[in-house]
Amino acid sequence: QVQLVESGGGSVQAGGSLRLSCAASGFTYSGHCMGWFRQAPGKEREGVAVISSGGGSTYYAGSVKGRFTISRDTAKNTVYLQMDSLKPEDTAMYYCAADILYGSCSGLTLKIPRWGQGTQVTVSS
Numbered sequence: 001q002v003q004l005v006e007s008g009g010g011s012v013q014a015g016g017s018l019r020l021s022c023a024a025s026g027f028t029y030s031g032h033c034m035g036w037f038r039q040a041p042g043k044e045r046e047g048v049a050v051i052s053s054g055g056g057s058t059y060y061a062g063s064v065k066g067r068f069t070i071s072r073d074t075a076k077n078t079v080y081l082q083m084d085s086l087k088p089e090d091t092a093m094y095y096c097a098a099d100i101l102y103g104s105c106s107g108l109t110l111k112i113p114r115w116g117q118g119t120q121v122t123v124s125s
Contacts, residue, residue, distance in 0.1 A: 022096030047108030
């Protein structure tokens, strides 16, 4: 069974840090773009960060650039999101996604995403 399982969410005060992990199983995503997306209550899902298959290219939303870092460990089939200097507006459900299609990334979008179940991040002021 192909799965993406997120972990690392939780509650933190503004200015704090969290590290999200997304472990893929049932399929090797080494040649695929992967990314993190988030959805706050009443808002549409938005792209947060995307990383290329080799990790050499990364893309970030303007609102998180300089505070969040996406990385991946191909050997572990895992992608990470290090979130520093968290703000209350970062509160959302965070989803990991992998592009089903093999190949290069196109900014903060995935051509055909496979989604994880999500992990909640809550930042209090």
